[in-house]
Amino acid sequence: MSTAKARTAYAKAILGPELHQRLAETKVLLVGAGGIGCELLKNIVLTGFGKITLLDLDTIDLSNLNRQFLFRKKDVKQSKALIAAQTAAPFNPNVQITPIYGNIKEPQYDLEWFRQFDIVLNALDNLDARRHVNKMCLASQIPLVESGTAGYLGQVQPIIKDKTECFDCVPKATPKTFPVCTIRSTPSQPIHCIVWSKSYLMGQLFGEDEDAVGELDEAEKQGENAQEIETLRREAQAFRTVRDALRSSTSSDAVKLVFQKVFNADIRNLLIMSDMWRARAPPVPLDFDAILDGSFVLRPEEPTVAPSNGKTNGVSRQANAVASGSGSKAANGDAGTSAPAAGSGLKDQKQLSLRDSLLLFVSSTERLAARLQSGEQTISFDKEDDDALDFVTASSNLRSAAYGIGGKTRWEVKEMAGNIIPAIATTNAIVSGLIVLQALQILRKSYDQMRNVHLQVKPAVPLSTIKMCPPNPACGVCRDTYAMVRCDPNRALLGDIVKGVLGDDEREVSVYEDKRVLSDPDWEDNYARTLGSLNTRRGSGGTISVGLGVLPADHPVDAPPYILPDPLPRPPRKVKLPPPMPVTPVRLSLKRGAPDDGGDDEIIDLEPTPKRPRLKTTAAADEAIKSPSKKRKLDEDGLILMEGKDDKLDDDIIEID
Ligand SMILES: Nc1ncnc2c1ncn2[C@@H]1O[C@H](COP(=O)(O)OP(=O)(O)OP(=O)(O)O)[C@@H](O)[C@H]1O
Numbered sequence: 001m002s003t004a005k006a007r008t009a010y011a012k013a014i015l016g017p018e019l020h021q022r023l024a025e026t027k028v029l030l031v032g033a034g035g036i037g038c039e040l041l042k043n044i045v046l047t048g049f050g051k052i053t054l055l056d057l058d059t060i061d062l063s064n065l066n067r068q069f070l071f072r073k074k075d076v077k078q079s080k081a082l083i084a085a086q087t088a089a090p091f092n093p094n095v096q097i098t099p100i101y102g103n104i105k106e107p108q109y110d111l112e113w114f115r116q117f118d119i120v121l122n123a124l125d126n127l128d129a130r131r132h133v134n135k136m137c138l139a140s141q142i143p144l145v146e147s148g149t150a151g152y153l154g155q156v157q158p159i160i161k162d163k164t165e166c167f168d169c170v171p172k173a174t175p176k177t178f179p180v181c182t183i184r185s186t187p188s189q190p191i192h193c194i195v196w197s198k199s200y201l202m203g204q205l206f207g208e209d210e211d212a213v214g215e216l217d218e219a220e221k222q223g224e225n226a227q228e229i230e231t232l233r234r235e236a237q238a239f240r241t242v243r244d245a246l247r248s249s250t251s252s253d254a255v256k257l258v259f260q261k262v263f264n265a266d267i268r269n270l271l272i273m274s275d276m277w278r279a280r281a282p283p284v285p286l287d288f289d290a291i292l293d294g295s296f297v298l299r300p301e302e303p304t305v306a307p308s309n310g311k312t313n314g315v316s317r318q319a320n321a322v323a324s325g326s327g328s329k330a331a332n333g334d335a336g337t338s339a340p341a342a343g344s345g346l347k348d349q350k351q352l353s354l355r356d357s358l359l360l361f362v363s364s365t366e367r368l369a370a371r372l373q374s375g376e377q378t379i380s381f382d383k384e385d386d387d388a389l390d391f392v393t394a395s396s397n398l399r400s401a402a403y404g405i406g407g408k409t410r411w412e413v414k415e416m417a418g419n420i421i422p423a424i425a426t427t428n429a430i431v432s433g434l435i436v437l438q439a440l441q442i443l444r445k446s447y448d449q450m451r452n453v454h455l456q457v458k459p460a461v462p463l464s465t466i467k468m469c470p471p472n473p474a475c476g477v478c479r480d481t482y483a484m485v486r487c488d489p490n491r492a493l494l495g496d497i498v499k500g501v502l503g504d505d506e507r508e509v510s511v512y513e514d515k516r517v518l519s520d521p522d523w524e525d526n527y528a529r530t531l532g533s534l535n536t537r538r539g540s541g542g543t544i545s546v547g548l549g550v551l552p553a554d555h556p557v558d559a560p561p562y563i564l565p566d567p568l569p570r571p572p573r574k575v576k577l578p579p580p581m582p583v584t585p586v587r588l589s590l591k592r593g594a595p596d597d598g599g600d601d602e603i604i605d606l607e608p609t610p611k612r613p614r615l616k617t618t619a620a621a622d623e624a625i626k627s628p629s630k631k632r633k634l635d636e637d638g639l640i641l642m643e644g645k646d647d648k649l650d651d652d653i654i655e656i657d
């Protein structure tokens with residue numbers, strides 16, 4: 001028996017002939033052909049899924065090859081979807097893989113397109129795309145298995161409209177942010193200097209010219225504090241001067257100008273504000289020539305210790321200022337030597353002395369300036385751009401030194417600036433296996449067997465499973481009603497669609513496309529306009545989300561230029577929200593070897609986390625509650641949609657997306 005045949009025989013024996021046969025006909029959409037996607041494609045091909053559409057927007061990068069094993073060096077720069085499909089197809093002679101090199105958010109991948117699939121599997125790496133697929137699957141009523149990994153952690157979540165929580169039912173942690181003044185004036189950790197360098201300094205020097213001077217002139221006319229404006233104007237003008245210098249031909253002088261402004265003049269200006277430095281150590285202005293010739297003394301009175309881990313208090317904070325690790329000489333600027341500092345070896349992992357940082361600053365600024373001079377309009381931080389990474393490494397280390405903060409190697413800066421959590425192939429492999437198991441439960445319709453599965457760093461219990469939670473009644477995504485209207489946008493009028501969808505419901509509504517307001521009860525001017533002239537897009541669409549699709553080819557020309565959903569959608573029922581409960585820490589009450597998992601020792605089965613009490617809908621609740629969509633809109637936009645005696649607008653938003 002050929003290997004492929006043997007595999008098929010095994011898969012059939014495990015799945016049973018009926019499910020095995022069904023898999024061959026199951027149409028699956030796999031979104032993402034990266035770390036999880038490659039593993040998952042291999043798994044579903046080998047399990048016997050017969051009709052696979054694989055979509056990814058990216059091309060293969062050299063750095064993908066260590067874990068995205070369907071790709072080889074020769075494939076670099078080619079479409080991930082295409083190459084993954086080519087490599088995996090021979091694993092099963094009966095599989096048909098349709099690769100698509102595209103972004104899942106493009107309008108042609110609309111509700112109708114999603115509806116061709118029986119199941120969707122997400123192997124994505126960003127919240128935006130994951131949220132989009134979540135919404136499209138809810139709107140098209142297609143089951144989704146959502147997944148993600150971060151280092152050794154992983155998660156798999158089956159999502160079925162009205163049966164389970166959706167991806168957005170539980171709010172996601174937002175990325176860490178820092179107060180502006182910490183970044184601009186009072187950094188105390190390496191990350192503050194890295195963020196300053198990549199998000200502020202790079203933008204000021206190499207980003208768009210924001211005409212700050214013009215804005216300040218305007219602000220002065222409006223009567224803003226003249227002294228403050230004068231300070232800001234001087235700062236903006238100084239940046240303008242160095243920006244211009246970097247774009248002229250004498251870039252080595254320009255680099256010194258930049259250094260002088262950023263690491264000397266700006267710090268001197270800050271020191272004038274003595275109040276700021278009562279409770280914290282003041283920064284030290286750096287001296288370009290003295291660092292180069294070895295005469296620069298950063299903090300003469302301080303003892304010297306080994307490079308830090310970035311801790312910022314007490315003596316160690318001060319002494320770590322230079323981050324060079326080469327003794328007292330280094331502590332005073334690594335005087336006069338260009339030899340690699342301690343910890344040398346791989347360039348990326350070398351601890352940089354103050355002088356190393358200065359030399360790197362000079363060379364990287366020169367390289368970036370040369371790019372501007374040869375026509376690049378703007379350059380922003382990209383962890384894969386060596387010039388930009390060198391610049392951020394050098395300038396953040398110089399700033400850290402000035403503020404008495406431990407330095408970081410180029411490698412560490414890349415991780416921190418790129419928000420990189422190392423991708424672990426094994427985690428991707430485990431999660432991909434779990435995705436298939438959950439997909440099989442969905443296809444078997446064994447809904448009570450579905451689980452949210454977490455991969456965790458607990459050697460004794462690497463996997464935990466959580467029983468499915470019902471949807472969060474306050475979720476602004478899955479509690480919406482979704483409908484699809486097929487139409488000819490060049491003939492269909494907004495008003496006809498809105499009135500058509502509402503049917504004999506006379507309520508007043510607001511209409512949005514994403515965040516764009518198309519109409520509200522006091523402003524219906526657009527009702528007489530065609531959707532085409534309003535530039536509405538195909539796709540999914542608050543309360544009633546209307547997805548626009550294309551008319552069928554055989555739609556009679558004399559019929560209305562749209563087909564309304566049948567039955568017409570009804571706005572979701574309102575629920576009374578309980579007062580917010582403290583969020584229960586995840587998995588406090590572990591219960592070993594749950595019976596329905598066959599007592600598997602390694603797997604813990606948990607009751608759904610009691611994040612909030614569930615409520616029955618009551619008539620009285622109608623009064624009190626804002627619709628989830630409306631709440632979300634208000635949260636997002638800070639907009640009040642309508643206020644009146646009766647606040648009739650509860651639930652009355654139509655969103656066209
Ligand atoms: N909107 C989108 N449409 C289609 N594919 C997407 C979209 N957003 C992300 N992807 C794809 O999802 C995949 C996620 O895979 P993964 O997390 O391994 O990322 P990667 O870019 O390959 O690796 P890394 O980020 O670690 O360098 C990527 O191949 C990426 O191109």
Ligand SMILES: [Zn+2]
Nearest residue numbers: 166169475478
């Ligand atoms: Zn939800």
